Amino acid sequence: MPREVRERQMLDAAVAVFARRGYRAASMDEIAELAGASKPLVYLYLNSKEDLFSACIRREAEALIAAVRAAVDPGAPADRRLWNGLRGFFAHTAAHPDGWAVLHCQARTHGEPFALEVGALRQQLVDVVTQLITETAADGGCTAPLPETEVAGLAHALVGAAESLAGWSNERDGAASSEQETAATLMNFAWTGLENMAHGRRWIPIGA
Amino acid sequence: MPREVRERQMLDAAVAVFARRGYRAASMDEIAELAGASKPLVYLYLNSKEDLFSACIRREAEALIAAVRAAVDPGAPADRRLWNGLRGFFAHTAAHPDGWAVLHCQARTHGEPFALEVGALRQQLVDVVTQLITETAADGGCTAPLPETEVAGLAHALVGAAESLAGWSNERDGAASSEQETAATLMNFAWTGLENMAHGRRWIPIGA
Numbered sequence: 001m002p003r004e005v006r007e008r009q010m011l012d013a014a015v016a017v018f019a020r021r022g023y024r025a026a027s028m029d030e031i032a033e034l035a036g037a038s039k040p041l042v043y044l045y046l047n048s049k050e051d052l053f054s055a056c057i058r059r060e061a062e063a064l065i066a067a068v069r070a071a072v073d074p075g076a077p078a079d080r081r082l083w084n085g086l087r088g089f090f091a092h093t094a095a096h097p098d099g100w101a102v103l104h105c106q107a108r109t110h111g112e113p114f115a116l117e118v119g120a121l122r123q124q125l126v127d128v129v130t131q132l133i134t135e136t137a138a139d140g141g142c143t144a145p146l147p148e149t150e151v152a153g154l155a156h157a158l159v160g161a162a163e164s165l166a167g168w169s170n171e172r173d174g175a176a177s178s179e180q181e182t183a184a185t186l187m188n189f190a191w192t193g194l195e196n197m198a199h200g201r202r203w204i205p206i207g208a
Numbered sequence: 209m210p211r212e213v214r215e216r217q218m219l220d221a222a223v224a225v226f227a228r229r230g231y232r233a234a235s236m237d238e239i240a241e242l243a244g245a246s247k248p249l250v251y252l253y254l255n256s257k258e259d260l261f262s263a264c265i266r267r268e269a270e271a272l273i274a275a276v277r278a279a280v281d282p283g284a285p286a287d288r289r290l291w292n293g294l295r296g297f298f299a300h301t302a303a304h305p306d307g308w309a310v311l312h313c314q315a316r317t318h319g320e321p322f323a324l325e326v327g328a329l330r331q332q333l334v335d336v337v338t339q340l341i342t343e344t345a346a347d348g349g350c351t352a353p354l355p356e357t358e359v360a361g362l363a364h365a366l367v368g369a370a371e372s373l374a375g376w377s378n379e380r381d382g383a384a385s386s387e388q389e390t391a392a393t394l395m396n397f398a399w400t401g402l403e404n405m406a407h408g409r410r411w412i413p414i415g416a
Contacts, residue, residue: 083413108313150389153377153393157393158369160371161369162365164365168360169361178357181358190401191401193404195411196404203395203396203400
């Protein structure tokens with residue numbers, strides 16, 4: 001069997017075990033067994049548990065970003081891009097719940113270098129959304145452009161909302177049929193709000 | 209010194225150390241030293257590192273929920289309640305960054321019983337927001353009531369957005385002056401969207 005195929009099997013097994021057991025409790029024995037490989041071969045190919053975990057994070061992060069980018073047609077209007085990006089995101093997290101659990105729950109709290117890699121993924125998602133919001137505001141004819149800090153805040157809000165919904169959606173029964181529904185819920189929440197802001201409409205507290 | 213005061217000092221020290229080092233790497237020696245107490249006394253009062261971590265999570269979660277509830281006047285209109293709830297939330301997470309780090313980053317990934325306690329906090333936040341959205345939809349005269357699943361999805365989206373912004377806001381420079389700004393950003397994002405939905409206005413994809 002080519003090394004590439006073997007390595008992919010090992011990473012598949014590792015993602016499943018890390019997602020279920022957590023980084024610390026995951027054993028290389030279980031990963032090797034699930035991959036149908038010997039433990040020495042896993043070490044030979046992937047070097048260490050730490051490197052294996054890093055490789056899982058990197059692979060899952062790249063796959064998620066690629067899924068979102070592939071779903072978005074750069075020439076489409078802003079609302080279609082957001083809608084398709086959200087569908088791509090939720091379809092991917094629903095199809096890869098173990099990968100999502102590794103990225104969202106496991107990788108962030110085991111210090112460097114893992115947190116750094118997940119931070120890089122999150123920044124890429126935030127960048128995609130930041131660009132979208134900036135363009136939406138420009139298209140909307142917002143008289144005063146949205147301040148940079150506010151755009152950054154909105155982008156973090158939207159990414160946080162999507163992350164939260166991905167976890168919620170994966171924990172529900174019948175999640176497989178609801179990606180579209182989840183994307184529509186967030187679209188309605190985010191778009192109507194963003195669209196109003198892009199037209200310069202704001203909520204202002206009384207007496208502020 | 210009364211036991212109650214001593215215990216509070218120990219919990220203060222523990223929250224600071226857990227936030228900085230993480231659960232595994234945190235040492236009882238460092239916690240005792242920072243609390244100005246002997247290690248045997250910390251064990252006598254708080255029993256074990258696991259129990260100490262649980263006590264930190266419980267205390268920080270209760271304080272956060274209490275801050276949000278105290279900020280909201282139940283008789284105010286829905287937009288004021290959301291605005292004040294968000295201000296209460298961001299003011300508290302900004303004033304207690306270590307407590308927030310323990311709840312948001314540390315507690316979720318070290319398995320039971322910690323994840324369970326943080327899950328209970330999150331559910332309380334989601335419940336507060338769910339009630340608010342339900343009432344907003346009723347006030348808005350939405351012709352068809354929002355389906356329960358959609359309300360749950362919106363509540364998870366809003367809580368996720370707030371969590372994401374709390375982390376982002378705490379990592380920025382000059383965060384102390386920006387709680388109001390962060391709350392206003394999320395309010396503009398969430399309210400204008402929710403208000404439109406409460407009036408039965410929706411974003412519908414072309415061809416769907």
